[in-house]
Amino acid sequence: MQHDTYSDEYLRDILRSVKTIAVVGASPKPIRPSFGVMTFLLARGYRVIPVNPGIAGREIQGQMTYARLADIGEAIDMVDVFRASSALPGVVDEVLALQPLPKVIWTQLEVRDDEAAARAEGGGIKVVMDRCPAIEYRRLIG
Template sequence: MNHDRYPDDYIAGILNSVKTIALTGASPNPARPSNGVMGYLLSRGYNVIPVNPGQAGKQIQGQLVYARLADIPVPVDMVDVFRASEYLHGVVDEALALALRPKVIWSQLGVRDDAAAAKAEAAGIKIVMDRCPAIEIPRLAA
């Protein structure tokens, strides 16, 4: 897939089908974008599970934080990546190692790694890069 543009129906289909989202790079700091987006997704009815090794065992936005994807005790539909581009490949590898893989890996604004995307897509996982669900949801009225 060409990741320079996404059809609106592709994005809307993802946002309307996922329910449980693992948010990697979650921050307890309300000034950080990951914290605001997490709060927004929670307000829209998504089950959001924060992932941050430095915060594991604590809570962010009232949700228990896990150190890594493999520690989450329930299957996730989507992994939302709030990490720098150089970490996207590692997140893809971590997702591919799960017994129940997510349907989608979504990387936030400015986060892109085409090789990581190709690896995930080859394993049947949908990819969205350089987009924010908190921008796309109101735009598409998802």
């Protein structure tokens, strides 16, 4: 799949179908974009699980933070990545090791790695890159 553009239907379907979202690179600092996106997603009824090894075991917005995706003891529908593009191959490795596999990997603005995306898609995972789910939710759902 090419990742320069996405149809509104593709994005809307993802946002309506996922329920549990792991936020890799979540921050407890209110000034950070990941904190704002977590706030937005929680307010829309999503189950949001922060992932950040530096603060594992502590809560962000009342949600327990985990060091790694593998530490989460429940199925994840979507992994939202707030990390540099250079970290994406490692995140994809972590995702592909999960059982069951998440349905979606979504990377935040300016986060893109086409080879990592192709590996995820080869494993049956949908990929959205260089987009913000909060922005797309507001635009497509309201």
